[in-house]
Amino acid sequence: MLQTRSLRKLLATQVKLYLREPIAVFFTLFMPVALLVMLGFIIGNEPVPELGGRGHLDANLPGYAALVIGIVGIAGVPIETATRREAGILRRFRATPLRPLTYIAGDVLANFLMMVLGVVAVFLLGRFGFGVPFHGSLPSLALGVFLSAAAFLSVAYVLGSVLPTARVATVVGNFLLFPMVVLSGAVVPQQIMPETVQNVAKLVPLTHVVRLFGGLWSGHRLSEHLLEIFVLGGFLVVGVALAARFFRWE
């Protein structure tokens, strides 16, 4: 049973709290945009032979958008969830008739909104601020963004459920996040990595978000990215099942 009135209030409260959290706002909304601005002004978007005739912005824009998904999913949500559990905030909710499903739905929706907002900010700035051409279809890109956000949020709740304390969540989150960001090609093109590293990178979930966003931005159809869709869909299904199994109030 989903309690719609509680859900609306929770969602509104979570979004407000999110926007009051300078660190969260920095990593989701500000940092990827700042990276984009630096790259745009320092390097620009001249076609480069090593990137197959594309410019640096063309090549990196989808990666920066993927970065938002990775940071919120692997670090932001797990750390916040573990912090709230450890502080006893989740227990305060448990003393009420609020259902766990309603709480999680409110939290997921709020984080989903923030992820999508961060991704949209990067794409809009790239497209209209720096004139990076968009060759794809908007509905396909939107579906790709929604799938990626949902998949990473489900992983986020698995991490948030199994990592016992805020400290552990911070350590594990960052330990997973940094190699993942580097290997995924979100900031460093995978083309310049050795072949064995590229093979390892295929096992990194964020790689599939980077490839999906890159393809959809440059005009691929969804049907050309069945591997990425399959992998992210798998993470989503398995993640939801595991999070439902392991989520704890305290």
Next chain:
Amino acid sequence: MCEAKNVIEVDGLVKRYGTLTAVDNVSFAVRTGEVFGMVGPNGAGKTTTVECIEGLREPDQGTVRVLGMRPGVDHYSLAEQIGIQFQVDALPPRIRVGEVLELFASFYSSPLDWRQLLDQVGLTAKERSPFATLSGGQKQRVFIALALVNDPDLVFMDEPTTGLDPQSRRAMWEMIEDIRTRGKTVFLTTHSMEEAERLCDRVAIMDSGRIVALDTPDNLIAGLKAEIRVAFSIEGQMDTEILSDVPGVTRVEQHGDRIVVHGSGTKLLGRVVSALESSAVSFSQLRTEEPGLEDVFLALTGRRMRD
């Protein structure tokens, strides 16, 4: 026979953590409309007992009924009718006082007007303040408001004044008395005997996972048959014989102009004073020392509460 209905019935409750038996075969009932106190030192098993009653922990043995429901099993319908203030309680630091009350009000099917409630706990001026900026006493009042937002019949308070300054502590006591006046049943746990004596209609004294005594504070103290001491200073001379004959007096000591009368019974002080007046003895600096729940605990366990 007109006996108040029980809101809580606990029978043979046992809760173990590994090899430690935190709650060891505890049985009691809480009556409608009373302030029921559970007192004892830290680690006596009070919080574990309360959490089993609230349905937040599962007992290993025994049955618990709260408002006729089974805690844990009927969690959501029970949560509608009870209010809980935790010993260790927390909220997101940046949430505003008004926001948190509005949010929690939305969790219940028929909540109170949260603005009125905010006024009752004296926090109207803090409606837009972030939770983290409040003082300890103000935070505790927010938690009390959250425990009352569904207009519950039964309110649990676990150590509501621990860590508060004396002024906030008194304000909290007045708030608890006010909750009782509005006809609600209050289940209070505390390790302050002073608090239990002041607020509770009945007190269960808990030690090492067991209830060692359960009665009204007056009966518990009277049951001690402990001596009351009445001390005063006299001007001039007096014959201590006039006091030795007073009913209830067991012993009279004189140290210079200071007289100490030992005895028992609730009327001892009045009798001593009238005996002095009828013999026209002028006295000053009258003091009485009566036993309290601290002495009850000491007598029952052989230890002081704060050991």
